[in-house]
Amino acid sequence: MTHMMTILGIETSCDETSAAIIQDDKVLSNIISSQSVHLQFGGVVPELASRAHLKKIIPIYQEALDTAGVSQHQLDGIAVTCGPGLVGALLVGVNFVKGLSLATGIPFVGVNHIEGHVYSNFLEAPHPRFPFLCLIVSGGHTQLVVIKEHLTYRLIGKTRDDAVGEAYDKVAKLLGLPYPGGPEVDKLAQRGNPSLVKFPIGLEKSKTFDFSYSGLKTAVLNFVQQLSEEERKAHLADICAAFQQAAITALVSKTLRAAKTYQLTDIAVAGGVAANSLLRKMLTEEAQNQHCRVFFPSIQYCTDNAAMIARAGLERLKAGYSSNFSLNAYPSIQLGEEIQ
Ligand SMILES: Nc1ncnc2c1ncn2[C@@H]1O[C@H](COP(=O)(O)OP(=O)(O)OP(=O)(O)O)[C@@H](O)[C@H]1O
Ligand SMILES: [Mg+2]
Incomplete structure (x- = not known):
């Protein structure tokens, strides 16, 4: 043993x-x-x-x-x-x-x-098998990465502006919800009607696997500004639902297209936005049509x-890596970048 x-x-x-x-x-x-x-x-x-x-x-x-x-x-x-x-x-x-x-x-x-x-996807069984696609969605990152084996990363798409978690937090703020806004928007969205308004899906027609969230955030701001105070209050959950629909549809459609393009059947999701109820539901359901397996860490991870x-x-x-006493803090290091 x-x-x-x-x-x-x-x-x-x-x-x-x-x-x-x-x-x-x-x-x-x-x-x-x-x-x-x-x-x-x-x-x-x-x-x-x-x-x-x-x-x-x-x-x-x-x-x-x-x-x-x-x-x-x-x-x-x-x-x-x-x-x-x-x-x-x-x-x-x-x-x-x-x-x-x-x-x-x-x-x-x-x-x-x-x-x-x-690696939050490797804390519980079952975990994804190599090679797999990883959708990383957090407060600072929105990326699609192909992971062929342990500790190797090939970036195939990323956000060109805001991260999706950042968009959730900014939309929450403009709606007057407390920080961090992601979970609040998610909660309200679940009892709202997403068809109140159709917000734009970032880079919907682009052939790349890149994302964009600044246009969506501005569209929500413009929509909210032309409402009266009462209308805003009455439709708070609907606005959250419409935003969530656009934000999550972009993630799901690009992820499934990337899985198809790179012929990957296992998809893992990582980062704070992996806790999102619509992402968990929509990606799991739509991946089945494509015979993909989807992995989400449990909420606590x-x-x-x-x-x-x-x-x-x-x-x-x-794998034999270790650091020495010259290890520093690297505020903007990229995934896969060598650590001194
Ligand atoms: N249920 C949810 N729906 C949508 N967004 C959520 C949900 N729960 C958490 N978030 C968002 O996840 C983000 C926090 O995730 P995380 O802690 O991974 O980010 P971070 O550590 O700040 O950024 P990074 O990991 O990129 O350095 C916040 O933007 C928060 O609003
Ligand atoms: Mg984080």
């Missing part, structure tokens, strides 16, 4: 302080502390995020060990998000892990946050968490 690998994951790229322990692909603990300090500002304030991480990182780490029933000396490796994200937020996690490694001698590896999102970072780090450590 081969030795099980016990990995600690640390995630501090934005406004979630998270620590997780996994044993091979089994999650033993996944502690997430969401910073509430940003609520009053309607968005993440970078300095406040760094300070909140600094305050929380050690207690969250200890809670992750306690919940898992694992002690520090049992760890075989540490995975830490080193980018992309807010530089000051990333530095807290990276520096914590360097200190922990210095004190214990445990090897560590820097992980790309987006690679972590991809869609948005930022350290279990996904630990899982990606496990794969990196197994």
Whole structure:
């Protein structure tokens, strides 16, 4: 029997302080502390995020060990998000892990946050088989990637402007909904009538696998501005539903066309917007007609968490990667880009 690998994951790229322990692909603990300090500002304030991480990182780490029933000396490796994200937020996690490694001698590896999102699909069975197509949809990214084997990524399409999660958050804001708006818009959309208005589907006729969300956001803004206050209130759920219909249709149609073009039968979805109810329903249903299998992480692993970072780090450590004490924070690193 081969030795099980016990990995600690640390995630501090934005406004979630998270620590997780996994044993091979089994999650033993996944502690997430969401910073509430940003609520009053309607968005993440970078300095406040760094300070909140600094305050929380050690207690969250200890809670992750306690919940898992694992002690520090049992760890075989540490995975830490080193980018992309807010530089000051990333530095807290990276520096914590360097200190922990210095004190214990445990090897560590820097992980790309987006690679972590991809690996959220490998935390539970069944998971996709290689080669597969991955639709990455989050607050900062909207990409289609062909994944032939572990840790290899071929980008075939991306957004030319806003990310889809960003569009959800901006539409929520202009409708006066609280931040982060994605889940709020989704909730309202489920009881709205999407046929109130037809919003444009970004790059609908384009032969590429690129996305565009800025036109859709502007169309929602223009529509809302010509309504009276009462009309706006009465149709809030309908506006959300119409926006959601356009936003998700773009994702589903491009993803299925890409799967056909690249002859891939397994499709995985990753990132915060993978939690969206319409995306989960529409992609699953329409993929069946094309005999594709679709994989969504369970909701708890869609948005930022350290279990996904630990899982990606496990794969990196197994492949022989490790970082040294010169590891830095890389705020705009791309998926697949080499980490020093
Ligand atoms: N049910 C939902 N429907 C639509 N959007 C959602 C839903 N749940 C979360 N989101 C969106 O997902 C995004 C957060 O996802 P995530 O935490 O992966 O992004 P991020 O870490 O900020 O960005 P990135 O991963 O690109 O660095 C937000 O934009 C949020 O509004
Ligand atoms: Mg994220």
